[in-house]
Amino acid sequence: MKKIILLILVLFLANYDVSAQLMASKKTYTRADTLRGMLTPLRMCYNINYYHLDVKINMDDKSVSGSNEFKFTATQDFNKLQFDLFANLKIDKIIYKGAEVPYTREFGAVFVTFPKTIKKGSKDSFTVWYNGNPPIARNPPWDGGFIFKKDKSGNPFVSVACQGLGASVWWPNKDHQSDEVDSMLISISVPKDLDEVSNGRLRSIVEKPDGYKQHNWFVANPINNYTVSFYIGKYAHWTDTYNGEKGPLTLDFWSLKEDSAVARPHWDADVKPMIESFEHWFGPYPWYKDGYKLVQAPHLGMEHQSAVAYGNQFKKGYLGGDMSGTGYGLKWDYITVHESGHEWFANNITTKDIADMWVHEGFTTYSEALFTESTQGKKAGEAYLIGLRKGIGNRSPVIGPYNVNKEGDGDMYPKGANLIHTIRQLVNDDEKFRSILRGLNSTFYHKTTTSAEVEAYIAKQSGLKLDKVFDQYLRYSKIPVLEYKINNGVLSYRWITDVTGFDMPVKVSLKADEYTLIKPTNDWKTIKIDASVTMDNFKTEKNFYVKTKKGE
Numbered sequence: 301m302k303k304i305i306l307l308i309l310v311l312f313l314a315n316y317d318v319s320a321q322l323m324a325s326k327k328t329y330t331r332a333d334t335l336r337g338m339l340t341p342l343r344m345c346y347n348i349n350y351y352h353l354d355v356k357i358n359m360d361d362k363s364v365s366g367s368n369e370f371k372f373t374a375t376q377d378f379n380k381l382q383f384d385l386f387a388n389l390k391i392d393k394i395i396y397k398g399a400e401v402p403y404t405r406e407f408g409a410v411f412v413t414f415p416k417t418i419k420k421g422s423k424d425s426f427t428v429w430y431n432g433n434p435p436i437a438r439n440p441p442w443d444g445g446f447i448f449k450k451d452k453s454g455n456p457f458v459s460v461a462c463q464g465l466g467a468s469v470w471w472p473n474k475d476h477q478s479d480e481v482d483s484m485l486i487s488i489s490v491p492k493d494l495d496e497v498s499n500g501r502l503r504s505i506v507e508k509p510d511g512y513k514q515h516n517w518f519v520a521n522p523i524n525n526y527t528v529s530f531y532i533g534k535y536a537h538w539t540d541t542y543n544g545e546k547g548p549l550t551l552d553f554w555s556l557k558e559d560s561a562v563a564r565p566h567w568d569a570d571v572k573p574m575i576e577s578f579e580h581w582f583g584p585y586p587w588y589k590d591g592y593k594l595v596q597a598p599h600l601g602m603e604h605q606s607a608v609a610y611g612n613q614f615k616k617g618y619l620g621g622d623m624s625g626t627g628y629g630l631k632w633d634y635i636t637v638h639e640s641g642h643e644w645f646a647n648n649i650t651t652k653d654i655a656d657m658w659v660h661e662g663f664t665t666y667s668e669a670l671f672t673e674s675t676q677g678k679k680a681g682e683a684y685l686i687g688l689r690k691g692i693g694n695r696s697p698v699i700g701p702y703n704v705n706k707e708g709d710g711d712m713y714p715k716g717a718n719l720i721h722t723i724r725q726l727v728n729d730d731e732k733f734r735s736i737l738r739g740l741n742s743t744f745y746h747k748t749t750t751s752a753e754v755e756a757y758i759a760k761q762s763g764l765k766l767d768k769v770f771d772q773y774l775r776y777s778k779i780p781v782l783e784y785k786i787n788n789g790v791l792s793y794r795w796i797t798d799v800t801g802f803d804m805p806v807k808v809s810l811k812a813d814e815y816t817l818i819k820p821t822n823d824w825k826t827i828k829i830d831a832s833v834t835m836d837n838f839k840t841e842k843n844f845y846v847k848t849k850k851g852e
Contacts, residue, residue, distance in 0.1 A: 329704040332407035335382075336466065337653070337705030339478055342382035342411065346372040348479050349423070353471055354487040356512060357532060359456055362448055364389075365431035366489075368472045374422050379414045384468035384475035389432035391472075396426040408468055408475075434470040437461060440599035441609070444469050449598040451533060451556050456494060457598045458532040459609065464654065464707065467525035478652035478748050480522040488530045489514040495535040497554050499528060499607045500590045519606070520589040522746045524650045529604040531595045536560035542575050542592075545584040549575070550591040559596065559614065566614045567594055570636045577674035578644060578667060583738040586648035586746065594636065601635035603642030603664075610635055624687030628672050628680050641667030649744045649754075655700035656751035657707040658774060662698070662716015663737075669717065682843055685721050688714035689845065699751060699774045709777070718845035719773040725843050726769075726805060727762050736761045765803075772799045773845075782806060782820060784838060785851040791829040791838070792851065795820045807841035809833055815841045 348370065355366030370383065385391065386408050393400050394412055403412045410428075418424055437445035437460075444465030449457045460470055468475040486498040489512040500519035508514055519528075533556055540551040551571060555563035571594065575585060585592060590606040597609035600619075612619060612635035622629035645667070646660035665688070673681025692715045700708035727733045739761055740754065751774065759766040772780055776798040785792040791810070795802045802822055807815040812832040818825075829838075840846055 326706060329701070329706070333704040333706070335407055335409040336384070336475070338703040339476055339652070340382065342378075342380060343474060343476055343479070345374065345376050345378040346381055346418075346474075347375055348372050348474050348481045350483055350485075351473065351481050352485045352487065353528070354485075354514075355471065356489040357458065357530065359448075359458070359491060361433070362436065362446060363431065363433045364446075364470055366487075367427050367429045369425060369427045370474075371423070371425040374418045374420050374424065376420045377417050379417045381412055381414075382474075383410050383412070383428070383472055384408050384466065385410055385428070385430060385472040386434070386466075386469050389430055389434065389470075389472075392429040392431060394426060394428050401426070408466070410472070428472040430472055434460070437599070441602045446470065447598045452558055453534070455534045456491075456532060457556070458530075459597050459599065460529055461597075461599055461602050461609070463526045463602065464705075466705070467528060471528070473525050475525055476652075477524055477526075477650055477654060480524050480650060480746075480748060482522055484519040484523060484528070486517045486519065486528065486530070487514050488517075488532075490532050494532050495537075495554075497531040497535065497593070497595050497607060499523060499605055521587050521606075523605050524647065527603060527605040527647060529602070529607060529609065531597055531607070531609070533596075533598075534558075535596075536563075538564065540572075542572055544575060544588075545579050546588045549585055549588055552591060552593040554593065554595040556596050562614050563596065566633065567636065570632050571640075573675060574632075574637055574640060574671055577671045578641060580674065581667070581670050581734055581737050582644040583741040586643055586741070592640075592643075594640075601639045603639045603646050603660075605643065605647040608636075608639045608643070610639070612636070622687075623691065624684045625690065626680075626683045626687040628676060628684040628687075629668075631676060632671065634668070637668055637671050638664060641671075644741055648741055648746060650748045652748045652750055653702050654705055654707045655702045657700070658698045658712035658716040659749075659751055659754050661712045662720060665713045665717035666720045669721070682721075685717060686842055689718060692718070694777050694779060696777045697775050708774075715773065715779075715845075719770075721843060722773075722845045723758065723762070723764075723766065723769070725807070725841070726764055726766075732762070768797075768799045768802045769804050772797050772802055772804075779846060780804060781847045781849050782808070782840060783849045783851045784835075786829060786833065786835050786838060789829055789831060790826050791833075792824050792826050793818065793820050794824045795822050796849065797822065806844050806846060809837070809839050809841075812837065 350371035352369040435445035440447045441461035444462035447459050451457045462469045466475045488496050490496045492513045496515040498517040500517045503516045503518050506514040535554045536557045542549045587606045593607045597611045600611045602609040617630045618634040641664040645663035669681045669685040672684045696709040698708040698712040700706045724733045755770045781796040805819045810816045811830040
């Protein structure tokens with residue numbers, strides 16, 4: 301058993317350390333990072349309304365070619381803007397009002413100069429024609445690029461994953477999370493003997509003269525760039541309906557044909573109970589217009605909006621392991637639940653800067669505990685979440701540096717979830733806590749936001765003073781340490797924190813196996829304590845994610 305738990309822990313840490321190369325440490329930043337990560341005037345001057353991405357995926361040379369139309373509204377007068385496309389992809393031409401326009405390139409940024417000033421408030425468009433070979437991901441989905449694999453029968457099994465690296469790794473767009481396109485037509489041409497699945501709803505399939513078929517998918521809701529995707533393979537497809545809070549929600553399932561017999565019962569076991577749980581806790585599924593799809597992918601998984609990528613080998617847990625070490629994580633499929641949880645946190649509520657990615661991952665990791673609670677009871681949900689703490693390293697802050705396209709530490713998954721759970725203890729009212737989660741999804745519905753805005757909303761709705769709590773858990777590497785001494789029936793206690801004036805309440809054992817809320821600060825306080833409590837058995841209530849330290 302110890303060996304099994306150790307293997308699960310190693311798997312857990314590997315997942316959170318390597319994720320999307322997202323968590324790799326970086327000490328210096330270049331102009332390329334700024335061009336990629338900063339919301340500059342050349343990006344702020346226009347608001348994206350609509351894309352039509354129309355590309356062919358060439359199986360033989362693993363290339364992409366085609367065009368993307370940008371429709372936008374000018375937010376100010378301008379004659380020059382920036383969009384993004386990786387430097388290794390060639391731009392054939394940029395067309396504006398039927399004529400080519402000049403452009404320059406610097407790293408992954410493309411600067412377009414228009415022949416006259418585009419006036420504030422006006423709606424306009426241009427189209428980029430391009431081609432090339434996007435990088436092939438070495439360890440998808442944790443490093444980005446195209447994924448070319450084969451199914452068991454030798455048929456092509458192809459997709460893309462690009463979180464962190466950016467959607468501009470394979471198509472031209474305004475590659476900044478702050479501006480989500482309002483709607484989008486995704487046209488992907490693939491060999492006619494293969495199926496292709498993308499976000500949104502299928503409008504048509506058009507025969508092309510070169511032996512390819514063009515699959516046209518329309519996304520009716522705002523979508524973040526990195527979740528725009530495609531899946532190519534020999535697929536089986538079946539449908540279902542869930543009667544949700546907004547009425548009938550269409551459910552579409554796409555597995556490889558060779559895996560459909562195992563996929564159907566496996567997905568059936570989790571999907572409807574999961575949506576019921578998440579709608580209870582978070583509010584209505586955010587994409588009723590586009591439906592819910594679960595699509596088998598040639599990588600582990602990703603939160604591709606309305607077309608969730610699945611690659612967990614139809615196993616319970618995380619590839620058959622339980623990252624909590626409690627056994628509760630083996631009751632459901634980690635990838636189905638986690639990546640679908642992102643439909644609420646990451647896709648519905650999207651942070652403007654990837655530095656605030658903890659909002660995506662912390663709340664979504666907490667969704668795993670809430671699903672466990674919904675299906676197995678509150679104690680099970682608590683145990684699952686507490687079990688995830690073994691994967692927290694407290695090495696560096698979970699909020700990263702802004703404006704350089706860099707996220708914080710991989711602790712954002714379990715540490716972010718345990719921060720949320722700690723706040724739940726402070727709220728001490730589960731219905732109120734649930735109203736806060738639902739309120740987040742209605743207040744920031746289909747919007748981009750910031751960690752600061754999310755923090756302020758939680759504080760306001762809870763009525764709690766949480767600014768120093770958020771600062772300690774998110775902006776410093778260490779968690780609060782409760783230092784204590786017991787002498788002659790008196791407990792002395794104080795917080796040791798990076799944040800000055802930290803005063804978070806916490807429940808402690810003033811009597812053996814009985815917890816009382818106290819209000820420590822950074823200064824020593826005292827309180828009488830039962831004789832049954834000693835320096836060795838004094839403890840904090842387990843649902844508070846804090847450490848204790850014996851004083852001298």
